[in-house]
Amino acid sequence: MPYDRINLIEYGQKVDRRFLAAVLISPLMLLAKKREHFLTVGYSDDDEHQQAMIFRVDKDDIRAILVSLEARTGRKVEFQDDDARRGGKG
Numbered sequence: 001m002p003y004d005r006i007n008l009i010e011y012g013q014k015v016d017r018r019f020l021a022a023v024l025i026s027p028l029m030l031l032a033k034k035r036e037h038f039l040t041v042g043y044s045d046d047d048e049h050q051q052a053m054i055f056r057v058d059k060d061d062i063r064a065i066l067v068s069l070e071a072r073t074g075r076k077v078e079f080q081d082d083d084a085r086r087g088g089k090g
Contacts, residue, residue, distance in 0.1 A: 003073045008042030008052070011066060011088045012080030037062050037087065041069075062088060 014036045039055045039062070057065060066077050066088050079085040 005043045005045075006041060006069075006073045006075060007044060007050075008040065008078065009066075009069050009073065009075050010040040010042075010078045010080065011062065012038050012040070012084045013087055014038065035059065035087075039065065059087070 037057045037059050039057050040052055041055070042050065042052045045051050069075075070077055077088060079088060
C-alpha cells in the first residue's frame with residue numbers, strides 16, 4: 001500500500017483486570033492489569049473507499065512502530081487517551 005493513501009494512524013490501549021485469574025488463583029490478581037496495545041491504520045483503497053486495519057502490537061514494539069509510521073507517512077499519530085499517549089511516547 002502506498003503511504004500517501006494512509007489518512008489515519010491511531011494508537012490505543014485496552015486495559016482489563018484479571019478477574020478469572022483472581023477467582024482461580026488469588027484475589028491479589030485483581031490488582032494486576034492486562035494491557036493490550038492496538039494500532040489502527042486508516043487508508044483509501046483503489047476505489048477511494050475508506051478502509052481500516054487494526055493490529056494488536058506487543059508493548060515492546062509499539063514506540064518503534066509509531067516513530068517509523070510517522071516518518072514514512074508524514075502523518076502524526078492520534079492517541080485515543082492520555083494513557084495511550086504516555087505509552088506511545090514513553
